[in-house]
Amino acid sequence: MEISPQLNSWLVDFIHHIRVERQLSEHTCKNYQRQIISASKDLNINSWSDLTAGHIKMMLMHCSKAKLSTRTINLRLTVLRNFCEFMVSKEYLSNNPVAAIQSLKQSKPLPKQLNVDEMNSLLNFDTTEFLGVRDKAMFELLYGCGMRLSELTGLKLSDILASDEIRVIGKGNKERRLPIGRQAKAAINLWLIERDKLVPADDEEALFLSKRKTRISNRQVQNRLDHWAKQQTLYQQISPHTLRHSFATHVLESSNDLRGVQELLGHANLSTTQVYTHLNFQHLSQIYDQAHPRAKKK
Numbered sequence: 001m002e003i004s005p006q007l008n009s010w011l012v013d014f015i016h017h018i019r020v021e022r023q024l025s026e027h028t029c030k031n032y033q034r035q036i037i038s039a040s041k042d043l044n045i046n047s048w049s050d051l052t053a054g055h056i057k058m059m060l061m062h063c064s065k066a067k068l069s070t071r072t073i074n075l076r077l078t079v080l081r082n083f084c085e086f087m088v089s090k091e092y093l094s095n096n097p098v099a100a101i102q103s104l105k106q107s108k109p110l111p112k113q114l115n116v117d118e119m120n121s122l123l124n125f126d127t128t129e130f131l132g133v134r135d136k137a138m139f140e141l142l143y144g145c146g147m148r149l150s151e152l153t154g155l156k157l158s159d160i161l162a163s164d165e166i167r168v169i170g171k172g173n174k175e176r177r178l179p180i181g182r183q184a185k186a187a188i189n190l191w192l193i194e195r196d197k198l199v200p201a202d203d204e205e206a207l208f209l210s211k212r213k214t215r216i217s218n219r220q221v222q223n224r225l226d227h228w229a230k231q232q233t234l235y236q237q238i239s240p241h242t243l244r245h246s247f248a249t250h251v252l253e254s255s256n257d258l259r260g261v262q263e264l265l266g267h268a269n270l271s272t273t274q275v276y277t278h279l280n281f282q283h284l285s286q287i288y289d290q291a292h293p294r295a296k297k298k
Helices: 005-021 026-043 053-065 070-089 116-123 130-145 149-153 182-198 218-231 240-255 258-265 275-291
Strands: 165-169 175-179
Touching: 005 026, 005 070, 026 053, 026 070, 053 070, 116 130, 116 240, 130 149, 130 165, 130 182, 130 218, 130 240, 149 218, 149 240, 218 240, 240 258
Parallel strands: none
Antiparallel strands: 165 175
């Protein structure tokens, strides 16, 4: 879709702002750009200076008729709200009409996680083969540290610290340090031996490599996780985020320390972490149903 030269100029400025000043990822920047272009088509205005709350409401009706999900509609609203706020700050617009529009209510699906036995089953494989040693180290880190997939694939050799900690760069280029557990440490040490056989440390800084001696990609990690889920007879869809959710759930069940889990996960807001309290309650409800004489038996 073609956009006006005026919108294109503003959009270039906005994308530069969120990429440089807010340090959003390239993927997020491209998504924001797509949302703004799509919104400009639905708004049907001659000039952005004419934009009103009424135009926004008409856009929402169009999105609903197009059967876009609540999540997608709210994303578009958020992006448009941020874009207009930026234009107000640059005095391109006199006010932000999106500020008066509330996001749609949506139910938050609980993240999927594996129980402790299922996690042990997934990770309980011993191999001396290159890919297997590497995979075990990656999975132990994902589950043992609760890191995001992008944080795992972005790791460098220098991120492994002498104090049994690992340095990760999370969203917004924020750095945090995570403790490395006994199992993860042992798996990493075995991987480093295999890694040294493949490529000298001075030649490549990435911690996890493919057989082509290049940094492993997110897609490759997912493919290897699919492989081992089938190999370990776990007949369910498992993603790297499943391991992160399992980490959060198991730590919260054992500690009841929501703030601590927030820090370990690298969540900016506690509300993001609070979803795991629902998972924890489900776990407690199951225990109650099984143990209490007055509970509802299945």
